[in-house]
Amino acid sequence: MSKILLFNPQSANGKYRIPNSILSIAASVEGKHEWVIVDGNRDANPLEVIASYLSTGDYKYLGFTVMPGPQLKQSIPFAKTIKERFPHTTMIWGGYFPSSHPKIILDSGYVDFIINGPGDHAFPSLIDALEDNKPYEFIRNLIYKAGNEIVKTQKEDLFDQDPLPPLPYDKLNKIYNIKKYLGKTFLGERTLAYHSSIGCPFTCSFCAVVPIFEARWKAKSAQTVYNDVKYIKDKWGADAIEFHDNNFFVSEKRTVEFAKLIKPEKMSWWGMARIDTMDKFSDASLALIREAGCKIIFFGAESGNNLILDQLDKGGTQTGNQIIRFAERLKKFDIIPEYSFVLGTPAPTAKQVEAQIDFEIDFIKKVKAVNPRTEIVLYTYSPVPTEGSALFKQVEAAGFKYPKVLEDWISPAWENFDLRKNPLTPWLTPEMIGKIQNFETVLNGVYPTVTDIRLSSIKRKAIQLVAGMRYKANVYNYPYEIKLLQKVWKYRQPEIQGF
Numbered sequence: 001m002s003k004i005l006l007f008n009p010q011s012a013n014g015k016y017r018i019p020n021s022i023l024s025i026a027a028s029v030e031g032k033h034e035w036v037i038v039d040g041n042r043d044a045n046p047l048e049v050i051a052s053y054l055s056t057g058d059y060k061y062l063g064f065t066v067m068p069g070p071q072l073k074q075s076i077p078f079a080k081t082i083k084e085r086f087p088h089t090t091m092i093w094g095g096y097f098p099s100s101h102p103k104i105i106l107d108s109g110y111v112d113f114i115i116n117g118p119g120d121h122a123f124p125s126l127i128d129a130l131e132d133n134k135p136y137e138f139i140r141n142l143i144y145k146a147g148n149e150i151v152k153t154q155k156e157d158l159f160d161q162d163p164l165p166p167l168p169y170d171k172l173n174k175i176y177n178i179k180k181y182l183g184k185t186f187l188g189e190r191t192l193a194y195h196s197s198i199g200c201p202f203t204c205s206f207c208a209v210v211p212i213f214e215a216r217w218k219a220k221s222a223q224t225v226y227n228d229v230k231y232i233k234d235k236w237g238a239d240a241i242e243f244h245d246n247n248f249f250v251s252e253k254r255t256v257e258f259a260k261l262i263k264p265e266k267m268s269w270w271g272m273a274r275i276d277t278m279d280k281f282s283d284a285s286l287a288l289i290r291e292a293g294c295k296i297i298f299f300g301a302e303s304g305n306n307l308i309l310d311q312l313d314k315g316g317t318q319t320g321n322q323i324i325r326f327a328e329r330l331k332k333f334d335i336i337p338e339y340s341f342v343l344g345t346p347a348p349t350a351k352q353v354e355a356q357i358d359f360e361i362d363f364i365k366k367v368k369a370v371n372p373r374t375e376i377v378l379y380t381y382s383p384v385p386t387e388g389s390a391l392f393k394q395v396e397a398a399g400f401k402y403p404k405v406l407e408d409w410i411s412p413a414w415e416n417f418d419l420r421k422n423p424l425t426p427w428l429t430p431e432m433i434g435k436i437q438n439f440e441t442v443l444n445g446v447y448p449t450v451t452d453i454r455l456s457s458i459k460r461k462a463i464q465l466v467a468g469m470r471y472k473a474n475v476y477n478y479p480y481e482i483k484l485l486q487k488v489w490k491y492r493q494p495e496i497q498g499f
Contacts, residue, residue, distance in 0.1 A: 002033075002058070002059070002060035002061060002131065003033065003034040003035065003036070003058045003059045003060070003061075004029060004033050004034070004035040004036075004059065004060075004061045004062075004063065004127065005035070005036055005037075005038065005050060005053050005054065005059045005061070005062045005063070006022045006025055006026055006035060006036070006037045006038070006062075006063045006065075007022070007037075007038050007040065007046070007050060007062065007063065007064050007065075007078070008021075008022045008037065008038070008039045008040055008041065008065055009040045009046075009064065009065070009066065009070075009071040009072075009073075009074040009075045009078070010040035010041050010046070010070065010071065010073070010074050011040075011041060011067065011069075011070050011071050012041065012070065015041070015183060016039075016041050016042060016180055016181045016183060017041075017181055017183065017193035017242070018169075018172070018178065018181045018192070018193050018194075019037065019039055019041075019065070020167070020193060020194065020195045020244065021065045021094070021095065021195075022037060022063070022065045023037070023167045023168065023169075023172060024119075024120060024164075024167060024195075025063055025065075025094070025119050025120075025123050026167075026168055026171075026172075027120075027164070027165040027166065027167050027168055028119065028120045028121070028123055028124045028164075028165065029123070029124050029127065030165060030168050030171075032124060032128075033124075033127060034058075036053060036059075036175065037172060037175055037176075038050050038053070039175075039176055040071075040074050042176050042180070046074065046078075047074075047078050047081065047082075050062075050078070050082065051082075051085065051086075054082070054085075054086045054089060059089070060088070060089065060090060061089070061090050061092065061127055061130070062082065062089050062090070062091050062092070063092045063093075063094065063123065064079065064091070064092070064093045064094070064095075065093075065094055065095045066093050066094070066095040066096075066097045066098055067095050067096055067097060068096060068097045068100075068208065069415060070415070071095075071097075072097065072409050072410050072415070073410050073415070075093075075097075076406055076407060076409065076410050077410070079091060079093075079108075079110050079111060080108070080110050080407075082110070083109070083110035084110075090112050090113070090130060091110060091111050091112050091113075092111075092112065092113045092114070092115060092123070092126065093105060093111050093113075093114050093115070094114070094115035094119050094123070096208045096209070096212065098111070098114040098115075098116075098143075099114065099115075099116050099117060099143075099211065099212050100208060100211060100212075100384065100385055101385070101402065102114050102116070102143045102150060102152070103150050104402070104403065104404065104405070104406050104409075105406060106143070106144065106145040106150060107145075107406075108406040112144065113126060113142060113143070113144045114142070114143035114144070115141055115142065116141045116142060116143045116152060116153075116155070116212070117141045117155060117156070117212045117213065118141065118156070118158070118159075118198060119141065120159070120164055121140070121141070121156060121159070122139055122140060122141035122142055122156065125139045126139055126142065137151075137153065138153065139153060140153050140154050140155060140156035141153065141155060141156050155214070157216075158198065158199060158213070158216045158217070158218040159218065160218060161197065161198070161218050161219060161220040161224070162220055162221050162224050166228070167228075169231070169232065169235075173236075178232075178236050179236050179237065181193070182232075182236060182237065182238050184453070185240065185242070185451070185453065186295075186296075186450060186451040186452075186453050187240035187241070187242065187268040187269065187270055187295060187296075188238075188239040188240025188267070188268050189239055189240075190236070190237050190238050190239050190240065191238070191239075191240040191241070191242055192229065192232055192233075192238040192240065192241050192242070193241075193242045193244055194225070194228065194229060194241055194242070194243055194244065195243075195244050195245055196219060196220050196225045196243055196245050196248060197217060197218060197219035197220065197245045197246075197247070197248065197250070198213065198217070198218055198219075198245075198246075199212075199213035199215075199216045199217040199218060199246060199247075200213060200215070200217055200246040200247040200250075201215055201216070201217045201247070201250060202215060202247075202274070202314075202315045202316060203215050203313055203315055204300070204302075204312055204313055204314055204315065205312055205313040205384070205386050205389040205390070205391040205392065206302075206312050206342060206381060206382075206383075206384055206391070207384060208384050209246045210384070210386055211384070211385065211386050213246075217247065217250055219245075219250065219251065219254060221254070221257075222254050222255075222257035222258035222261060223257075223261065225258055226258060226261040226262055229241060229262065229265075229267070230265065233265060233267065238267070239266075239267055239268070240267055240268040240269060241267055241268075241269040241270070242269075242270050242271075243269065243270065243271035243272070245271060245272060246272060247272055247273065247274065247277075248271030248272055248273060249271060249272075249273035249274075249277060249278055249281075249297070250277065252280070252281050252282075252285055255281075255285070255289065256285050256288060256289075258292075259285075259288045259289050259291075259292035259294070260288070260292070262292050262293060263288075263291060263292040263293070265293075266293065267293050268293045268294075268295050269292075269293050269294050269295070270294070270295065270296050270297065270298070271294070271297060271298070272297070272298045272299075272300075273297050273298070273299055274299065274300065274316060274318070275299045275300075275301060275318050275322060275323055275326050276316040276317045276318040276322060277316070278297070278299075278326070279322060279325075279326050279329070283333075286330070286333045286335065287333055289333075289335070290333045290334055290335050294335060295335070295336060296335065296336040296337075296338055296375070296450075296451075297335060297336070297337060297338065298338040298340065298377075299326075299337055299338065299339050299340070300314075300340050301323045301339040301340060301341055301367075302314060302340065302341060302342045303320070303341065303342065303345075303360060303363075304320035304323055304324075304359070304360060304363030304364075304366075304367075305320060305356065305359055305360070305363070306319055306320055308345055308356065311345055311391060312342065312345065312391065313389065313390070313391065320363065323339070323367065324366060324367055324370055327339065327367050327370055327371040327374045328370040328371055330371065331371050331373070336373050336374070336375060336450065337371065337373075337374050337375070338374075338375040338377060338494075339367060339374055339375065339376055339377065340376075340377040340378075340379060341360055341364060341376065341377070341378055341379070342379050342380075342381050343356070343357050343360050343378060343379070343380055343381065343436050344356075344357060344380045344381045344425070344427075344428050344432065344433070344436065345381045345391075346381075346391075346394050346395060346398050346425070346427045347427065350427070350429065350432075353427055353428065353432060354432055354435075357432060357435060357436060361435075361439050364376055364443070365471075368447065372447065373450070375447075375449055375450065375451070375494070376443060376447070377494060378436065378439075378440045378443075380428070380433065380436055381425070382417055382425075383395040383400055383425065385402070395425070398425070398426050398427050399426040400424075400425050400426060435476065438476040438477060438478070438479055439476045441476075441479045441482050441483055441486070442467050442470045442471055442476050442479050442482060443471070444467075444482075444486070444491065444493070445463045445464065445466060445467025445468075445470075445471075445479070445482040445485075445486070446464055446467045446468055446471045447464075448460050448463060448464070448491070449492065449493070449494055451492065451494050452491060452492040452494075454489075454490070454492065455489060455491065455492075459485075459489055462485070463482065463485050463486070463489075466481055466482055466485065467479070467482050470482075
């Protein structure tokens, strides 16, 4: 049987996390096919490492996991080079980026197949079909090219997570020392990255998850999550957890069960949630979650304007008033709310776009007034190709276009687009973008993120003093003095760099 090489492209400089997505693919073929992982975050020259494996002639299949943004910087040039040097290699991409932009990827000529969503069944089925020279057209969750036509096979229902094979941590440890994946963060000295669920039951039109999972969510049981975390804690010393689920707190019952299990382990943890979901949790549940080690929770606030929430198809019952009320509610439980806001959504006139930006700036200051510990993460709206979405139709009508050639995605402008920092959208002027960025600079000066563990208390007080007068006077233009301090002190932005 031909061997499989799985590649995790670099996502951050000097930050290592267990590559859960590519490791789940390894788990799907464990015991059936020999595999190896190359991690672009760990190897100084990952392309050379990949080439050394392929040169043996044993590895026929090459799987990439590709998120938008930083991972494209290695994915695109590496895939092109590999296909030129090893043309008989079958290249398979998975992840949000290829699922959202299949045509431009398959038209490039160096990617053969795309896994459209979870690959736990699709990937091994595809490998078996190719190995046995059997049809693959009826395998679900595939996208491929037949002649000039892009073919998408039927989506597979989300499957129960507990019966899936366990992630092969021990085998990964033989390739890369797992202890180096447990990084020092705000949460702890040895922070574990973990996925306990897939998908999300909502259909926000700005979210890349929606076209893939289509309002579906499946989770591992609290007991399975605990068993996995406990194994890594006992074997490699993990003392904190980043839950990278799209929505960890969907079920109050599962969350409470996990909190009861993990509480004796004395581990700190973080996850993502919806405000309107967690606002329904009882006080007893919220108190237990904090007692069990949950220190901070990321919430997609998005906007304080109910009309914008409707435009974003936020769904649920979230309102601007609830966003403020919930931030205040969390104070008594000592849980830090981390609120993200999306500024710069399209509107009929430039005056309306600017008015929306001004509204959000004022609203964010109201949130900070009721709970100063609320972490604020600012994004500029970047379109997501959600088919049938009224918002995306509005975006296209305004003249927004994606690149037509795959290599253009690794230009600096489009890399920033994927980080939601430079949207390249026709309705936002440079002055509007500057207003958002300048407010963010001042806000981060007055309220430096608690997750930046390198920023000393003296530096925090100094930058707060400099930014405080601007914040009170609503003067955000040309905050060069704050930018200089942030640059010199290498201020960490969690939305780009994580914890």
